[in-house]
Amino acid sequence: MKLYFTTTHADHKIALLAALAITIHIIESAFPSPLPGIKPGLANVITLFTFIKYGWKTALQVSLLRVIISSLLLGTFLSPTFLLSLSGALLSLISLILIQLPFRQFSLAEYQPGAVGYAIVASISHMSGQFLVAWYFFIPHPGLFKLLPIFITFAVILGLVSGIITQLLINQIQCEHN
Amino acid sequence: MLTIGKVIFKVTDIIILFAACILTMQLYSIFWFDGSQQGKAETLLVQFADNPPAEYSLNEDRILQLEGKIGSILIEIKQGKARFIHSSCRNQFCVFHGWLSVAGDSTACLPNRISISLKGTISDYDAIAGSQ
Numbered sequence: 001m002k003l004y005f006t007t008t009h010a011d012h013k014i015a016l017l018a019a020l021a022i023t024i025h026i027i028e029s030a031f032p033s034p035l036p037g038i039k040p041g042l043a044n045v046i047t048l049f050t051f052i053k054y055g056w057k058t059a060l061q062v063s064l065l066r067v068i069i070s071s072l073l074l075g076t077f078l079s080p081t082f083l084l085s086l087s088g089a090l091l092s093l094i095s096l097i098l099i100q101l102p103f104r105q106f107s108l109a110e111y112q113p114g115a116v117g118y119a120i121v122a123s124i125s126h127m128s129g130q131f132l133v134a135w136y137f138f139i140p141h142p143g144l145f146k147l148l149p150i151f152i153t154f155a156v157i158l159g160l161v162s163g164i165i166t167q168l169l170i171n172q173i174q175c176e177h178n
Numbered sequence: 179m180l181t182i183g184k185v186i187f188k189v190t191d192i193i194i195l196f197a198a199c200i201l202t203m204q205l206y207s208i209f210w211f212d213g214s215q216q217g218k219a220e221t222l223l224v225q226f227a228d229n230p231p232a233e234y235s236l237n238e239d240r241i242l243q244l245e246g247k248i249g250s251i252l253i254e255i256k257q258g259k260a261r262f263i264h265s266s267c268r269n270q271f272c273v274f275h276g277w278l279s280v281a282g283d284s285t286a287c288l289p290n291r292i293s294i295s296l297k298g299t300i301s302d303y304d305a306i307a308g309s310q
Contacts, residue, residue: 113194114186
């Protein structure tokens with residue numbers, strides 16, 4: 001019996017983007033964070049780029065591959081860290097889809113947010129997703145909510161920064177649409 | 179449309195940024211400057227052995243005299259706080275604990291098998307690992 005194994009162009013694209021995101025994620029995890037729970041989240045630049053350029057399905061695959069493979073490489077697979085990472089990634093993608101939905105539905109494509117707007121939405125929802133999971137599963141205490149404003153402040157600032165980086169990346173990279 | 183360097187800020191981006199700033203300020207006002215009654219104690223629970231706890235209001239000042247397992251104890255309630263003022267036990271840990279003032283605060287006299295704790299709308303502690 002012969003097995004034919006073919007890969008499509010889309011697979012190569014996903015693999016390339018996921019590899020980039022994993023690399024950034026792992027390099028970033030080597031740097032100590034100034035405040036616990038706050039990371040620049042530069043790997044999300046790749047997710048955002050993918051979302052804007054290729055749509056949410058590709059972005060979902062890249063994002064899931066990034067979360068799973070980098071956790072395997074870092075040794076945090078199925079640990080609380082992995083759960084936080086996964087919940088943040090999923091919620092940020094869901095909110096990106098929800099933000100984009102009305103612009104697609106009512107053919108207002110020219111008004112849809114640019115990289116900066118999407119980045120801020122993604123960053124805030126990433127942070128809140130992680131926060132809610134941390135609160136629900138690990139520290140179910142109302143006092144934790146005192147930290148939420150600080151986290152969201154950093155999410156807005158870091159979202160702005162990663163949005164600018166994404167915009168520069170989009171300017172820089174010429175890619176075909178499909 | 180606003181362009182700074184090579185970065186394009188669309189109108190929607192700016193709206194989202196403003197909304198995010200407003201959301202952040204709202205969160206600060208909700209979670210930091212909330213004048214709620216969090217941590218305020220309302221009732222004193224007194225439990226003897228395995229009996230269900232008896233409740234006393236913290237609003238009226240009074241002194242409770244209770245019979246424990248080895249002798250009598252006195253508990254004072256004053257201005258929303260409570261403390262042991264006398265116990266017949268040897269170590270007097272309960273008396274030295276001093277005032278209980280925050281919801282969730284608790285102390286006990288083990289020889290007498292009496293424990294007291296304060297109850298409020300929202301407890302300030304999730305678990306107590308001993309305060310002595």
